[in-house]
Each structure stands twice: as structure tokens, then as C-alpha cells.
Amino acid sequence: MNNKIKIGLGIRTSESYLIERAYDLFKNKTIDFVEIVINQPKLKKAISDFKSYKIPYTFHGPYENCGVNIADPRKEKSNISNIKGAIKFVKELNGNFMILHPGYLENPKCSREQSLKVLKMLSLEFPILLENNPFYGWKNEKMFFSTPKEIRNVVPAYCGLCLDFTHAYTVSTKLGKKPEKLFKEFLKIKPLHFHLSGGMTKNTRESPVYLEKSDFNFNLIKTIILKSKIKTLTIETPRKNSSSLEENIADINYFRESK
Numbered sequence: 001m002n003n004k005i006k007i008g009l010g011i012r013t014s015e016s017y018l019i020e021r022a023y024d025l026f027k028n029k030t031i032d033f034v035e036i037v038i039n040q041p042k043l044k045k046a047i048s049d050f051k052s053y054k055i056p057y058t059f060h061g062p063y064e065n066c067g068v069n070i071a072d073p074r075k076e077k078s079n080i081s082n083i084k085g086a087i088k089f090v091k092e093l094n095g096n097f098m099i100l101h102p103g104y105l106e107n108p109k110c111s112r113e114q115s116l117k118v119l120k121m122l123s124l125e126f127p128i129l130l131e132n133n134p135f136y137g138w139k140n141e142k143m144f145f146s147t148p149k150e151i152r153n154v155v156p157a158y159c160g161l162c163l164d165f166t167h168a169y170t171v172s173t174k175l176g177k178k179p180e181k182l183f184k185e186f187l188k189i190k191p192l193h194f195h196l197s198g199g200m201t202k203n204t205r206e207s208p209v210y211l212e213k214s215d216f217n218f219n220l221i222k223t224i225i226l227k228s229k230i231k232t233l234t235i236e237t238p239r240k241n242s243s244s245l246e247e248n249i250a251d252i253n254y255f256r257e258s259k
């Protein structure tokens with residue numbers, strides 16, 4: 001059943017030199033697509049690099065790493081200009097959606113309502129997939145849109161859902177809910193894309209590890225994806241070596257072979 005799931009790996013726009021190697025992996029059917037993570041304002045070089053290869057692409061918009069936090073009203077202008085720049089990039093490469101993070105509590109002004117306001121504006125520009133957050137980020141900051149209940153209110157009115165299994169695992173642990181139950185609730189919202197990186201089920205925050213070191217139930221994850229209409233999964237490997245994709249390959253092979 002594995003071969004029905006389409007698997008991709010992530011490459012940042014700042015690492016567009018890796019696309020040649022990714023193309024080899026596409027040709028030998030290790031991967032089915034590449035997810036481009038837009039992380040820099042100067043995108044011209046990245047556009048020409050990615051355009052040179054005929055690979056299906058998905059797109060992940062700028063996020064915390066680039067100072068984007070759509071929940072922060074103080075950053076509204078820069079958030080929107082950053083994201084609109086990214087949308088332009090996606091259009092250049094003929095993408096049909098862009099994944100976005102829903103924002104977090106960076107200062108007391110930040111709110112879920114602000115995220116919603118920005119989402120509404122962006123939904124008029126381009127199709128957005130909102131990624132489900134963990135409850136808490138790296139610095140223990142509160143994050144928005146972590147549960148199916150919160151997300152159900154905005155999908156499909158303003159965006160679609162990108163279901164991140166790793167984030168959902170942390171939420172199920174925090175809620176003391178069985179992962180299969182929570183995943184099924186997310187599945188009802190009809191995700192249009194999936195994300196996965198390794199983690200440990202006991203953790204209530206992200207703890208990126210290789211899939212081989214993770215104790216997630218990969219069979220359950222495969223079952224959930226196969227029940228979904230869209231079966232594209234980006235495996236987000238915590239890559240240490242920025243000049244090679246070997247770590248990604250190991251993660252992808254591990255997922256394909258896991259039972």
C-alpha cells in the first residue's frame with residue numbers, strides 16, 4: 001500500500017543548489033515531489049534553479065525563521081508583504097497552494113483573531129493551506145490553531161489544512177487523547193497535504209529526530225494518509241548536512257519500509 005503515498009522532501013530556497021541531487025532522487029523514484037520552503041527575500045536565483053528541473057513542487061511559505069508571525073498585529077504589514085512576495089514566487093513556479101503556519105503568542109498583542117484576519121485577506125489572493133500547530137513552540141510560547149476544533153472554524157472557508165502528524169502527536173499527548181482518535185478528527189477536516197518528521201510520543205513539544213529513532217506508529221500514519229483523498233506527504237528530516245540529501249533518503253526509505 002506504500003506506493004500509493006506520494007513522498008516529498010523539503011528544500012529551502014536558500015539551498016536551491018540541492019535541486020540537482022533531488023532531481024536524481026525523483027528520476028529513480030525515491031521521491032515524488034519536492035516541497036520548496038521559502039525562507040529568503042531574494043528569490044530570483046532560486047526561481048531559475050527550481051525552474052530548470054521538471055519536478056512536481058509543493059510550497060511552504062515563510063514562517064518564524066523569517067520573522068513571520070501572522071498572529072502579530074504589530075507585524076501585519078511586514079507579514080503580508082513577505083507572504084505576498086512568497087505567493088509571487090509560487091505563481092512563477094506554477095504552484096497551486098502555499099502552506100502557512102498559523103502564528104503564535106510572541107507578545108501580548110498576538111491573537112488568533114489577528115491570524116484569522118490575515119488569513120481572510122490572503123485567501124482572496126491565493127489558496128492557502130494552514131498547518132496545524134503544536135500547543136507550544138520551542139520557547140514554550142503558546143501557539144494558535146492546534147486542535148481540530150480550532151481549525152474546523154476556518155477550513156474550508158478561508159484555507160485548506162496541511163496535517164502535520166508530528167505536531168498532532170504533541171497535541172494528543174498533551175490532551176491525553178489517543179493519537180488515532182485525534183488523527184481521525186483531523187481527517188474529517190479533509191487535509192490536502194501531510195507533513196511528518198520523527199519525534200517521541202511522550203513529548204508535548206516538537207523533538208525532531210530521524211524516523212528510525214522515533215517511536216511514532218508509522219503504520220497508523222500510512223493508514224490515515226491512504227484514507228485521505230490527497231496522498232502527498234512531505235517528510236521533514238532534521239538535516240544536519242546542508243550539502244547532501246543522504247539524511248532525507250534514510251528517513252524516506254525508513255518510512256516506506258516501516259510496517
Ligand SMILES: [Zn+2]
Pocket residue numbers: 060101131
Ligand atoms: Zn511547516
